[in-house]
Amino acid sequence: MSLSLRRMAGTLAGKTTLIISRGLGRGGTQLPGVVARRIDPFILRELADDLPQGVVLVTGTNGKTTTARMLAAILQRHGWRVLHNRAGANLITGLTATAIAGADAWGRLRAEIGLFETDEAHLPAAIGETQPRVVLVLNLFRDQLDRYGEVDTIAKRWRAALATLPASSTVVLNADDPAVAGLGENLGCRVLYYGLQDTRHGVAGVQHMADSQFCRRCGTAYVYQPAFYGHVGHYHCPACGLTRPTPEVRLQRLSLEGTTGATLALADEHSAWEIRLPLPGLYNALNATAAAAAARALAIPPDEIRAALEQFSAAFGRLERLTVGGRELLMALIKNPVGASETVRMLVGARGAAGPLALLIVINDKIADGTDVSWLWDADFEQLAERVEQVVVSGTRAEDMAVRLKYAGVPPERIVVEPALARALDRALALAPADQPLYLLPTYTAMLELREELVRRGLARPFWED
Structure with a gap:
């Protein structure tokens, strides 16, 4: 069987699987890719080669789905037809399923550019199979140790994969995360850094749950002036002089506006522009800055970036707003110490000095969540101590969460x-x-189960329709 016939057969088999899976209410985000790759192991590589504007990969521990959706909105505003794994299926089989869904029955893509959110462990394979035009790396935190291992292990794998990129590619890196910024050293392709310049949002010292606290060259503890969260901030090594790179795309000034949004003043070497972002929180402002940096790497003008981001709405489960009986529900995914701490900080800061909080926290320990829930003890739930009016805890580790809150x-x-x-x-x-x-603060599988319950009640749409 020739490769072209394999591609057609793989596409048809994948599409058939997708139709059946969605007909059964399963979503079809991974299985079509599994089936297609059994027939044609090279199908993702072949489909990616057909995209005239190439492929963009987005990875990191926190913010992948939101940032990729922001970038998709910018690319669409620019006029490109975008192939995007919008539902967040970010394993290599999910990327393949997305490509198949975007192809016709003959295995021909209708899109001009591919945009794939990519799981941390699958980034090397995604780079190998798609030969991306741009790789955007957001951050690197300890997350699901049973699946990924420590941050140094992931960083080593990323560095080896990025080293294979041709000179025509661009790697966009977070200057404020030392574990990420170091990936740009000695690459043969273009490297573009982004970062937060507004030091009002930092604290004097690194937080206790920071993962990359020591200089990658000499092992001395970094000095932060300031730290924004975790190990993200303005750092330097007092021993060997290693320091944060100067970002080309800069978030010069940031005004946070509770749970309603934020105002961002961005700049690069050519222009400065302001964005009224309809998403709250420091981390979403950094996600928007990352998306803007990747867009600038693709030569997209600032006015198109602004227009897209000012009309942006959150991904399902990521600061998703719903209404039940006239009451607002705000769902925010939590899955590791830094993400949970920043979410809690946003909620506490948004309600004023004395405003009470009503919470539903759902903690699961399934494979996709990570079976090790010791991270609950590193997250800063102490911020809730004087603020909780009522908190309901649920999920397979409800009792663990209850104990954690008691000790908080x-x-x-x-x-x-x-x-x-x-x-x-x-x-x-x-x-x-x-x-x-x-x-509503759920872990990943808990978020899917919670949304399924809301869909069953007619209060939300299935995630593949979002």
């Missing part, structure tokens, strides 16, 4: 344990005051 200083009488998710949602809605939002 949340009064035990304000903690309700309900492992069954549907009952937990009902309980949280009943206990939360009607005049304030209910915040």
Whole structure:
């Protein structure tokens, strides 16, 4: 069987699997890719080669889905037809399934550019199979140690994969994350850095859950002036002089506006522009800066970046807003210490000095979440101690979360344990005051289960329709 016939057969088999999977309500984000690759192991490589504007890969521990969606909105505003794994299927089989879904029955793509959110462990394979035009790396934190290992292990694999890129590629890196910034050394392709210049959003010292605290050259502890969160900030080594790279795309000034949004003043060597971002939180401002940097690497003008981001809406489960009985629900995915801490910081800061919080926290320990939930003890839930009006905890590790909140200083009488998710949602809605939002903080599989329950109740759309 020739490669072209294999490609057609693989595409048809994958599309058939997709139709069946979605007909059964399964979404079809991975299995079509598995089936297609059994027939044609080179199908993703062949489809990627057909994209006239090439491929962009987005990876990192936190913010991949949101940043990729931001960049997709910018690319579409620019007028390009975008092939994008919008549902977040970021394993190599998910990338393949996305490419198949975007092809016709003959295996021909209709898109001009590919945009793939990519799982940290699958980035080397994605680079090998797509030969990307741009690789955007957001951050690198400890996450799911049972799946990934320590950050140094992942960084080593990334560095080896990035070293294979041709001179025509561009790697866009977070200057404020030393584990990421170091990836740009000695690459044979273009390297572009982005970063936050507004030091008002930092603190004097590195936080306790920081992962990359020591100089990659000499092992001395970095000095931060300041740290923004985790090990992200303005760092230098007092021993050997290694320091944060100067970013080409800069977030010069940032004004955070509670849970409603933020105003960003961005600049590069050619221009300066301001964006009113309709997403809250420091980390979303950095996601927007990353998306803008990748867009500038593709020579997209600032006015198109601004127009796209000012109309942006969050991905499912990532600061997704819903309304139930006139009450606002805000769902924010938490899955590791830094992400959880920053989400809590945003919520606490948004409600004012004395405003109470009503929460539903759902913690699972399934494979996609990471079976090791010790990260709960590194997340800064202490911020909630004086702020929680009522918190319902659910999921397979509900009891663990309840214990963590107790040790964080949340009064035990304000903690309700309900492992069954549907009952937990009902309980949280009943206990939360009607005049304030209910915040939903699930891990990954818990988020999918929670959205499935909301879909069943007619309160949300299936994620593949989002």
